[in-house]
Each structure stands twice: as structure tokens, then as C-alpha cells.
Amino acid sequence: MILNTELEYKGNMFPAKIVSYQKHIDTLVFTTENNVILHVTVQRDSVLRFRYTTTGIFENDFSYAISRHASRGYNFLEVSEDDDHYIITTSKLICHVSKLDLRVAIYDVKDNSLICEDELGFHWEESYEFGGDVVKMSKTAQPGESYYGLGDKPVDNNLKGKRFENWVTDSYAYGRDTDPIYKTIPFYTALHNKKSYGIFFDNTFRTFFDFCHERRNITSFWAHGGEMNYYFIYGPEMSDVVVNYTDLTGKPHEMPALWTLGYHQCKWSYYPESNVKAIAAKFRELQIPCDAIYLDIDYMDGFRCFTWNKEHFPDPKRMVKELADDGFKTIVIIDPGIKIDMEYSVFKEGLDNDYFCKRADGPYMKGKVWPGECYFPDFTNPKVREWWSNLFKELVEDIGVKGVWNDMNEPAVMDVPGKTFPNDVRHDYDGNRCSHRKAHNVYGMQMARATYQGLKKFSYPKRPFVITRAAYSGTQRYTSSWTGDNVATWDHLNIANLQAQRMCMSGFSFIGSDIGGFAEQPNGELYARWIQLGIFHPFCRTHSSGDHGEQEPWTFGTSVTDVVRKFIELRYQLLPYLYTAFWRYVEEGIPILKSLVLYDQADPHTHYRNDEFIFGEKMLVCPITGPNQQGRRMYFPQGDWFNLWTDEIVTGGQELWVDADLDSMPIFIKSGAMIPKYPIQQYVGEKEIDELLIDVYFKNGKESSQVYEDATDGYDYKKGRYSLRNFKLQGKENELIIQQHKSGKFMTTYKTFKLNIHGLPFKIKTIQIDNVETSFNDLNLNGDDNTLIIDKEFTELHIMA
Ligand code: GLC
Numbered sequence: 001m002i003l004n005t006e007l008e009y010k011g012n013m014f015p016a017k018i019v020s021y022q023k024h025i026d027t028l029v030f031t032t033e034n035n036v037i038l039h040v041t042v043q044r045d046s047v048l049r050f051r052y053t054t055t056g057i058f059e060n061d062f063s064y065a066i067s068r069h070a071s072r073g074y075n076f077l078e079v080s081e082d083d084d085h086y087i088i089t090t091s092k093l094i095c096h097v098s099k100l101d102l103r104v105a106i107y108d109v110k111d112n113s114l115i116c117e118d119e120l121g122f123h124w125e126e127s128y129e130f131g132g133d134v135v136k137m138s139k140t141a142q143p144g145e146s147y148y149g150l151g152d153k154p155v156d157n158n159l160k161g162k163r164f165e166n167w168v169t170d171s172y173a174y175g176r177d178t179d180p181i182y183k184t185i186p187f188y189t190a191l192h193n194k195k196s197y198g199i200f201f202d203n204t205f206r207t208f209f210d211f212c213h214e215r216r217n218i219t220s221f222w223a224h225g226g227e228m229n230y231y232f233i234y235g236p237e238m239s240d241v242v243v244n245y246t247d248l249t250g251k252p253h254e255m256p257a258l259w260t261l262g263y264h265q266c267k268w269s270y271y272p273e274s275n276v277k278a279i280a281a282k283f284r285e286l287q288i289p290c291d292a293i294y295l296d297i298d299y300m301d302g303f304r305c306f307t308w309n310k311e312h313f314p315d316p317k318r319m320v321k322e323l324a325d326d327g328f329k330t331i332v333i334i335d336p337g338i339k340i341d342m343e344y345s346v347f348k349e350g351l352d353n354d355y356f357c358k359r360a361d362g363p364y365m366k367g368k369v370w371p372g373e374c375y376f377p378d379f380t381n382p383k384v385r386e387w388w389s390n391l392f393k394e395l396v397e398d399i400g401v402k403g404v405w406n407d408m409n410e411p412a413v414m415d416v417p418g419k420t421f422p423n424d425v426r427h428d429y430d431g432n433r434c435s436h437r438k439a440h441n442v443y444g445m446q447m448a449r450a451t452y453q454g455l456k457k458f459s460y461p462k463r464p465f466v467i468t469r470a471a472y473s474g475t476q477r478y479t480s481s482w483t484g485d486n487v488a489t490w491d492h493l494n495i496a497n498l499q500a501q502r503m504c505m506s507g508f509s510f511i512g513s514d515i516g517g518f519a520e521q522p523n524g525e526l527y528a529r530w531i532q533l534g535i536f537h538p539f540c541r542t543h544s545s546g547d548h549g550e551q552e553p554w555t556f557g558t559s560v561t562d563v564v565r566k567f568i569e570l571r572y573q574l575l576p577y578l579y580t581a582f583w584r585y586v587e588e589g590i591p592i593l594k595s596l597v598l599y600d601q602a603d604p605h606t607h608y609r610n611d612e613f614i615f616g617e618k619m620l621v622c623p624i625t626g627p628n629q630q631g632r633r634m635y636f637p638q639g640d641w642f643n644l645w646t647d648e649i650v651t652g653g654q655e656l657w658v659d660a661d662l663d664s665m666p667i668f669i670k671s672g673a674m675i676p677k678y679p680i681q682q683y684v685g686e687k688e689i690d691e692l693l694i695d696v697y698f699k700n701g702k703e704s705s706q707v708y709e710d711a712t713d714g715y716d717y718k719k720g721r722y723s724l725r726n727f728k729l730q731g732k733e734n735e736l737i738i739q740q741h742k743s744g745k746f747m748t749t750y751k752t753f754k755l756n757i758h759g760l761p762f763k764i765k766t767i768q769i770d771n772v773e774t775s776f777n778d779l780n781l782n783g784d785d786n787t788l789i790i791d792k793e794f795t796e797l798h799i800m801a
Helices: 004-008 238-249 273-285 316-325 345-352 382-390 393-399 436-459 490-504 524-534 558-573 575-588 604-608
Strands: 018-024 027-032 037-044 047-053 077-081 085-090 093-098 104-108 114-126 133-140 146-149 163-166 187-192 195-201 207-211 218-223 228-234 292-295 329-334 367-369 372-375 403-406 466-468 480-482 593-595 613-615 619-621 631-636 640-643 649-651 654-659 667-670 674-677 692-697 701-709 723-732 735-743 752-758 766-769 787-791 796-800
Touching (some): 114 195, 273 316, 393 436, 490 524, 575 674
Parallel strands (some): 292 329, 329 403, 466 480, 692 752
Antiparallel strands (some): 077 085, 367 372, 613 619, 701 723, 723 735, 752 787, 766 796
């Protein structure tokens, strides 16, 4: 008798020898004797795409991850062959494809060194249950190879020795090593012999990655369906790998409005209106800066999206306006589950237009979420996204809501195994109809995209702001994100640090954690330490489930409130610095936080560091992540670093103790840096900026810095109305020269810079501005504090002993 299991398990199958080769412009097509076809597409000189089919036919080439703005083109391409291989050469890479079995090996064109090599290479198993293949790839790990990336995994930076699964999952109170959680970003970078490359496995089915876990010298990745379809991205700098991955999957479509980089206050839930108002008023009373206040699910009528609970919020438009008058932007939550209720217009419209997901044999996908039984829009259908985007008209255009927070979009379903849809649910997938097995990992992304389209439309001419919990590669084009339902523990503070760094090196920089922890309640010390880390995360929001007590900056007594205020104020002072880092991210894909390995891969000490990171380009930050600490040891990368608080200089390349009582934390500035600062404001735009403070940190040598500014919102910057200042600093024993090159048409409101020079090794005798000697009086320079006020239009400042 033949048992099903025997039928099902045919074991691994492998490509046979190559029987034909063709070149179609940038794509090389290799066909094997057993009908496996490999497409190698030269996307760029350093980016190769590998795509395999086992049936002789490729599916429609469609990806939600790849940006339509992704760069394409190469400088050089030559294909040759020897007895055993086809050899593809670009200006950066040499790729060997074995004639015997399609195995691939990739070398650096510069020195012929091996970068990445197939072990078994591509192989597959047929899936009896679902049809199609389980597609697999295995590669030989090179000696000393390390691995990084993979989105929101709550684990140490270096992934070596671990195995992961990607299946977007609602993970209340997840912990260290919980896997999978909310996001699927199937992209990693590898590093060996001082060279880095990346692999992006663009397959939305359930995917797996094994980094020398199952077998010590092997890395592998596989998927429960779809194609073996991956991009190989060469550096050799890891920062270039990340930049190229971000180019491929997209940078945010626009700069965030500056206010979105302020501090946000959230709780499940602030209601009724009087409570929201009281919280807002308290911020102003205590002079703790805050730009945004959130309404969680209780603002709705019975958790029906796009409705209001009129008892708690009798006149939302008035409330939102009054909050706005006080500098608060109102942000509301919107979930995907639509309550089954024939009296509810959103449900009726969805039903009438056939917008809800259905099971394989017909019925609607019904599942329980906050409102009770719900149906769920199929956000992979472009018509549904268009409908959804228009639902925001009233909220945004009429009521004045400034941002929308998408939650539960994994999609989360309560009280069922797997906490999500069953596999058989059908999706449009933009015309490539499929089951939930394929659409699951992109469902939340497509919801956030539809929300983004709505916000973009109705916020116009201002910029949209969206937050999502679930994400797949590419979601960074549309929205910011947070790390989901963490817990108020010290270990979670560590995890938040790791997750934010990891997301940034996975192309998704607009990320933050629920400061203080979502579940349970932190004590004052933990909250203060978390705020200290949180102000260095691109998205900075306190959020908590609320059923464990209060979690506002003033909850833990005056001394903690003072610490919290001090650090939120620092965030507001650093806004032009952070905005410039965002601009680098939006323009070039440069991550806003850089783990030390990303910052200096040549230094092997960085390969296993977790806590320290670079914020923007010039600030080294290391949170205190345990109780009762008055300081900590931390590693300093190469270079000289100024202690932010004391101006003491530390030479990098060593691990050192740094003092940090509760009102302090280790923050260091790279020597030569010029850090722009705004005055403390209670919210963005409260004050007109009448002078730009720039902290200049002396360096014996050269360093360049940038300051990007624009109207802080709107789209004029895309038409050249921005102000980009490039500063070149050159310090010597007895002189300091700062050159400025300005571009862009935007006129900043201030006329002068206040330069505050730290660590100047000599007493100033002479100052020349654009070659003209200038009196100290004209510059307000007096005493020894080395602070001078200078016209913002200078091109060269020359300070001499
Ligand atoms: C989920 C979210 C959380 C939110 C809650 C209620 O748990 O992750 O942020 O407060 O739902 O909407």
C-alpha cells in the first residue's frame, strides 16, 4: 500500500546539467536537462538577482517589495565560459555558474577573492499538500563569517548560530528570542574577511533562515512555496550593502514632517475628551515638550473603524482643533477588522463591493478582533486600497487628524490557532490571485500602504504620517513603525535597543519601541533609562496598555520627571541633526542608527557589540540597560570622542567605564563634528528659530558635516526649496578652518549661527571671515568660552592662534 506520507515526501531534488544558455539584455538564462531554469539578472554592477523555476515556466514577475524607483543599469557586463562554468563579469563581481549543477560562486573582481558560494545551492521538494515547491538554498559559510539584519528579531546583533522563521505574527509580550514576531524582512548582511555582502530573499511565503545553526559551516534559507528568488548585493562596505538594499526596496516617499520627530504620548486608552485634554495640559504645565497625542481603540463607537464614540468625544473636530491650537497633533488608531454590522456603513460598503477576504470555497473570512466578529478587507486588491484610502477623508480633511496608526494588521485574529487567517483564505495580490500562504506576510504592508495613500491625499499639501505594526520589506516607503507589545522589564529595554538597530540595518529606519514597555508597569528608574534610549530612536513614543497604571513622564515623581524632561528637551534641541539624518536616509538610504559593525566593520571588536550605536553620523550613544547603575563599560570605535556632558576626550579602539547617574547617559560626539541645535520648544514650530546653534568639536584633522532644513512640512523641498549646508572643518595645532557650501533655495528664518567651539587647543588671536579680519566684538566673542555669532552666509571662517 502506498501511504500519503510516502507520496508527499519525495526528498530533495537538484538541477541537472545546463543544456542551454541565452542572454536577454541584462538577464542570462540557463536551462538544465531536468527543466530547471535560472535567470541571473544584472541589476547593477554589485547587485545580481537569481531566480529559479523547476517547471520550465516562470510565474508572473511581481513583487510588493521592489520599488519602482530601484536603480538599474551597469557599467560592464561580459559572459564567458570555461570547461566547467559560465562566467559573468561586471565591474564589481565575477559570478561562476556551474555547468554541471547550476551552483553559483561569486568573487570580488578586484582581487578575485571568494565572497559567497553555493554549498548544495538551489534545491527543492515538491509539496504534495499545496502543490508547488518548498524552495531551498544553501551556501557555505566562509571562515569567521558573521550575519546581521532580518528586521525586528529580538536577538543579539550577530545572528550567527541561530535559525529564524518569517511569518508576521501578533506577539503580545514577546521576549528575547521569540520568533517569529511582527515583521518579515528577509534580508541579511554577511561579513567575512573585512568584506560584506547581503542577501534579500524576496519570497513572501513563510520563509526560514539558518545561520550555521543546523550545520556549523552552512547558511541556508528556504520558503514554503513560491520561487527561489533572491538578490545578491555586494559591498564590500556593509553600509553600501544596506544602502543598495534600501535602494531596491525603496526609501520613504517623502521626508517626515518635522513634528513627527518630536515626542509622542500614547496610552491604551486616553478617554474621554477631558482626560485627553488633561494629559495635554499637564505637558504644557510641566513644560515637557510633546507634539502628538494618541487615541487608541476606545475613541471609536464599539471599535468600529472610522466612527467616534459620541459620549466620550461629542465633538471630535473641536477637540482636535483645540489640541492643535496648543501644538498637539492628534493621531488615531485604525485596525483592519471591520465589524459585521449591517447598520455600519463601512461594513455595508465593503460587503456590497465584494472587498472582504473569502475562504477557499466561498464564505467570508470571519474572525474575532476588538469589535467582535469581523470581516477583513483584502488590501492586496488595488480597488480595496483605493476605497480604504478614501475612508480617511472625514478623519483627516474634516476632523483634522494628523496621523494614523495601523495595528493588528498581521492580520491578528483572536481565539484561533495561529492567531491569524487560515491558509486557504484567498487574496487578489494585485491580480496574481493566491492563498493566504503567499499573502500573509504582505497583508499588513498593503494595509499600511492604503492608509498612507489616504493620508497623503487628505493631508495634502502637508506630508502624511502613518505607523504600522506589521511589515514586509519595502514597507518603509510608506510608513513608520513600532516594535509592538513589549514588556516593562530591563531586558526589554535591551531588546528595544537591538530591534531599533536591526530595523535600521534592514532598510527601515523610522522605528521606535513603546517607551517604558507596553505590558506591565516600569518603575521610575526603568522609565527614565528607557526615555534616554528612546530619544535616540527615530520614532519616539511612550505607549502602554494602561491597565497596569499610569505611564506619563510625570508618573514617577519629580526627580524622574526632571530626568525625562531633560532628555526630551535634548531630543528637541537635536531636531535639526535628526532631520538631517532623516534626509540622508530618505535621499540615499543611509540608516539613521548604525550598529558599530555597520559603522566600522574593519574593527573586529565591533562584530559582536550590541549596546553602543551611532545616532546619525556623529553621535555615539550607549544606553544604561540595568538597574542601580551609575555608569557602564562601553566600547569606543576608532577616533576621538567628546563626552557630551564634560567635553572630556576619549580615544577609540578600547572599552572604558563611563559614569552615568540616572540623570545622565553615555553620549559622545565624534571629534570634528558640527552638531546643529534648535532652542528647546514645547512643540515643533512653537518658536521661530532666530539663530542656529552649532556645537563644533575640534579635531586635529578634517571632518565634514551637513545641516539639512526645509519648511518642516509640505512638498516644496522637492522643488529645490531646501537648505543644505555642507561644512568642511579642518583643525591644526594653531588654527581652525570651517568652510561652508550651501545649496537649495530655502531661506531659513535665522540670520546667524552661534558657533560653540569645544576643545579648541589654543587661545584665539585672530579671526578671518571670507578672508577679512573681523573684530571679536562683531562676533560677540568674549572670554574663553569660544562662542561666536556669525552671519550664516559665510563661506570660510578662519580662526588662528
Ligand atoms: C495592540 C497594540 C497596542 C494597542 C492595543 C489596543 O495590542 O499593539 O499598541 O494599544 O492593541 O489597540
